[in-house]
Amino acid sequence: MARHVYRCPLRWSDMDAFGHVNNAVFIRYLEEARIDLTFRLAPGEGSDSFAGGSVVARHEIDYLRPLVHRYEPVTVETWVTKISAASVHYSYEVKDEEHVYVRATTVVVPYNLAAGRPRRVTAEERAFLETYRDDERTEEAVAV
Template identity: 75%
Template sequence: MARHIYSCPLRWSDMDAFGHVNNVVFLRYLEEARIDFMFRLAPGNGSPSFSGGSVVARHEIDYVRPLVHRHEPVTVESWVTKIGAASLTIAYEIKDPGQVYVRASTVVVPYDLAAGRPRRITAEEKSFLREYLDEGRGVKDALAA
């Protein structure tokens, strides 16, 4: 099982009055990693996979420790924990070597923008997602470790 690795820069404006990354900013980091995973790394040359749109149905996030501003980027690791007929779950860890700041998951629903409704995951998309599938290692499992 592969993990998608995204190097996420920290911005000065990400800090809150307490001097650490604001809790809502972590959702932006997850979004950046998810977009990089689903759209830039979509399978096939010129493939339309994942390009038709998607919506977030659910976020779950556990804040493990504060992250303070520095010039080095933070790593966001992403993997898939569930593939359904019309949704998938992506798990994440925002981390540095040896320490985790956030563990999270997102339920994503592919969406047909023209029709204005959710759509099923295609065979090509499922094939791509299976490369990152780890059903036994979701966010709750990682928290127990």
């Protein structure tokens, strides 16, 4: 299994009144990692893959422990657990060397912005996403 690794900085504004990263901010961390995977690392220049747009259909997040603000970035590992004709399921872990803070999944639907409707996953997109695919859940993930 190949996981995409994104180093995500923590911002001062990410903190809540209790001194740790606010729960809603984690969705932004997941988005940054997913966008880094699909747009920065997508198939070669000149490709239309991933350029047409996408919409998030679902987020599921397990908050495992509070993340206190600090200056060192956290790591967001991202991988693909399912690719259907018209959706992609991503899984994530937000962690550092010592702890996993969040485990999450997101269902993304490719979207044709010009037509205003969902579209199919292209063959080029599928081939790229397959390199990050892992259908198996780790024992650690099952324990949550």
